[in-house]
Amino acid sequence: MIELEGLTKRYGEKLAVNNLTFAVRPGIVTGFLGPNGAGKSTTMRMILGLDRPTAGDVRIDGKHYDRLRDPLTYIGALLEAKAWHPGRSAYNHLLCLAQSNGIPRRRVDEVLETVGLSAVARKKTKGFSMGMGQRLGIAAALLGDPRILMFDEPVNGLDPEGIHWIRTLMKSLAAQGRTVFVSSHLMSEMALTADHLVVIGQGRLLADTSMADFIARNSRSYVRVRSPEREKLLDVLHRAGVTVVEAGGGVLEAGGGEAERIGELAAENRIVLHELSPQQASLEEAFMRLTAESVEYHAHAEAPPAPQRQWGEGWKKGS
Amino acid sequence: MAAAQVIRSEWTKIRSVASTVWTLSLAVVVTIALGMLISALSRNEFDKLSARDRADFDPTFISFAGMSLGQLAMIVFGVLVVSNEYSTGMIRSSLAAVPQRGTFLFSKIAVAAGLALVVGMATSFATFFLGQAMLGGHRAHIGDEGVLRAVIGGGLYMTLIAMFSMGVAAMLRSPMLSLGILMPFFFLISNILGNVDATKKVGQFLPDQAGSKIMQVVTPFDDDTPYGPWGGLGIMALWVLAALAGGYALLKKRDA
Numbered sequence: 405m406i407e408l409e410g411l412t413k414r415y416g417e418k419l420a421v422n423n424l425t426f427a428v429r430p431g432i433v434t435g436f437l438g439p440n441g442a443g444k445s446t447t448m449r450m451i452l453g454l455d456r457p458t459a460g461d462v463r464i465d466g467k468h469y470d471r472l473r474d475p476l477t478y479i480g481a482l483l484e485a486k487a488w489h490p491g492r493s494a495y496n497h498l499l500c501l502a503q504s505n506g507i508p509r510r511r512v513d514e515v516l517e518t519v520g521l522s523a524v525a526r527k528k529t530k531g532f533s534m535g536m537g538q539r540l541g542i543a544a545a546l547l548g549d550p551r552i553l554m555f556d557e558p559v560n561g562l563d564p565e566g567i568h569w570i571r572t573l574m575k576s577l578a579a580q581g582r583t584v585f586v587s588s589h590l591m592s593e594m595a596l597t598a599d600h601l602v603v604i605g606q607g608r609l610l611a612d613t614s615m616a617d618f619i620a621r622n623s624r625s626y627v628r629v630r631s632p633e634r635e636k637l638l639d640v641l642h643r644a645g646v647t648v649v650e651a652g653g654g655v656l657e658a659g660g661g662e663a664e665r666i667g668e669l670a671a672e673n674r675i676v677l678h679e680l681s682p683q684q685a686s687l688e689e690a691f692m693r694l695t696a697e698s699v700e701y702h703a704h705a706e707a708p709p710a711p712q713r714q715w716g717e718g719w720k721k722g723s
Numbered sequence: 724m725a726a727a728q729v730i731r732s733e734w735t736k737i738r739s740v741a742s743t744v745w746t747l748s749l750a751v752v753v754t755i756a757l758g759m760l761i762s763a764l765s766r767n768e769f770d771k772l773s774a775r776d777r778a779d780f781d782p783t784f785i786s787f788a789g790m791s792l793g794q795l796a797m798i799v800f801g802v803l804v805v806s807n808e809y810s811t812g813m814i815r816s817s818l819a820a821v822p823q824r825g826t827f828l829f830s831k832i833a834v835a836a837g838l839a840l841v842v843g844m845a846t847s848f849a850t851f852f853l854g855q856a857m858l859g860g861h862r863a864h865i866g867d868e869g870v871l872r873a874v875i876g877g878g879l880y881m882t883l884i885a886m887f888s889m890g891v892a893a894m895l896r897s898p899m900l901s902l903g904i905l906m907p908f909f910f911l912i913s914n915i916l917g918n919v920d921a922t923k924k925v926g927q928f929l930p931d932q933a934g935s936k937i938m939q940v941v942t943p944f945d946d947d948t949p950y951g952p953w954g955g956l957g958i959m960a961l962w963v964l965a966a967l968a969g970g971y972a973l974l975k976k977r978d979a
Contacts, residue, residue: 449815449978449979452815452818452819452822453818453819453822454815454818454819454978454979455978455979456976456978469822470822470823472822475819475820475822476819476820481819483815483819485812485815486811486812487812487813487814487815487816487819488811488812488813488816489736489740489807489811489813490811491740491741491742492736492739492740493739496735496736496739497816499735500732500733500735500736500739501732501816501820503728503731503732503735504728504729504731504732504817504820504821505728505820506725506728544816
């Protein structure tokens with residue numbers, strides 16, 4: 405269990421992380437989603453006690469990170485940037501980490517085996533590919549057999565086989581009852597692995613919801629309509645009580661079930677249609693829309709947000 | 724967090740990178756070789772010296788002549804041990820494993836200083852005996868008054884110079900910046916400040932100027948240094964403490 409409370413990090417004028425409050429629970433994969441620069445890595449570094457919060461608090465199983473005895477046995481983390489000496493072998497890198505936390509030496513061999521680096525364990529990490537580096541970082545995270553695992557953009561630089569491997573690994577770790585917290589800037593990646601979603605944009609919390617809920621609310625269908633007689637069509641639809649919104653570029657959007665009625669109304673009134681196509685909003689779009697709203701909100705800086713309710717409401721209006 | 728665990732971990736770190744071996748070997752080889760060379764040259768020059776210079780002739784100190792250059796390798800060792808953590812990104816793994824930053828820094832410094840002490844002591848004794856062999860008839864003996872103190876002091880001096888570098892590197896983090904300041908300072912600037920009359924009063928309190936007093940057995944005729952051998956080493960130790968305290972204070976409050 406990781407608990408953040410009002411966690412804030414300010415670099416000079418810029419608020420990198422702004423009053424984050426949420427909890428990461430055991431037994432599921434929690435996705436930590438946000439565009440690049442949203443503050444994900446900064447948040448993770450604060451969880452590990454590497455960066456000091458400007459305000460707020462973060463606790464691991466109820467304790468501050470530096471109060472954990474042998475922290476690697478509580479929480480293991482893969483950070484985004486390389487965190488090892490290139491002149492040291494993978495084995496010695498893991499060994500020095502293990503020794504500092506009283507972890508037995510044989511555990512080093514075990515995790516090297518798990519991530520598939522046994523064959524190159526005695527080689528300097530200088531020659532490692534990005535994928536191998538990623539595996540070494542994961543080995544370090546698994547070293548203390550921790551109950552909590554945190555991965556910052558783990559699929560970066562991995563080949564398709566590696567990506568499949570890490571997805572399976574994260575799911576199996578969660579299935580063992582562990583807390584798995586994984587960041588990504590790709591909704592599509594999260595949709596495949598995460599059970600729960602925490603979305604941030606510009607350092608502030610935008611959503612804290614189950615994946616199923618997020619999909620149900622956001623993968624709404626709608627109908628795209630284009631017509632050279634747009635004004636006339638709008639009149640007709642309005643009179644018939646069909647709600648449409650202008651989506652820009654001359655495109656109109658209506659709710660998912662309206663395709664047939666719009667077609668019939670257009671035919672009755674002899675209006676030419678250039679397009680009448682049912683669409684499925686992708687999760688990626690939903691995510692983009694969510695984070696775009698955060699940018700807008702940030703610019704106007706109005707009342708404090710009610711994130712859980714705020715997101716997706718634009719969608720309901722539009723459909 | 725048991726400090727013993729962290730010390731073991733730091734020992735694994737220090738023995739598993741190549742820079743430890745090459746910096747320390749360089750320190751040993753340069754100190755001994757240059758010491759022997761200058762000792763051999765001094766023997767040949769002895770007959771040409773004036774009576775006063777013969778009275779000041781300090782065979783022990785001459786055999787330590789290589790330390791002026793050998794200490795630079797010790798500085799590189801001290802700087803790299805600490806700044807490698809930052810330049811490679813290892814610091815994030817290290818502090819995630821050992822979030823008590825004081826325990827982390829001082830375990831690292833204890834291990835590195837212990838290693839520097841062993842190597843420095845061995846180098847000091849070796850350079851003394853080999854240097855004396857080169858000096859032939861003008862040699863000093865380990866049993867002579869003040870000689871053993873000077874030889875042990877030579878080992879302590881090398882250790883302290885490495886520790887001072889570790890403290891500076893902990894403050895500056897960047898290996899290039901640390902070396903860019905320490906190398907010219909100890910090779911040139913300190914020597915100039917310590918030997919030019921106008922700045923001597925201040926210069927003699929610099930860490931290397933004060934610390935190297937411990938290696939002198941014969942006090943020069945016109946010497947007016949206000950401290951003795953151990954006093955000088957004490958001044959150097961204060962510099963080391965200040966550098967380490969600065970490094971710790973900054974590590975404690977900075978983001979990793």
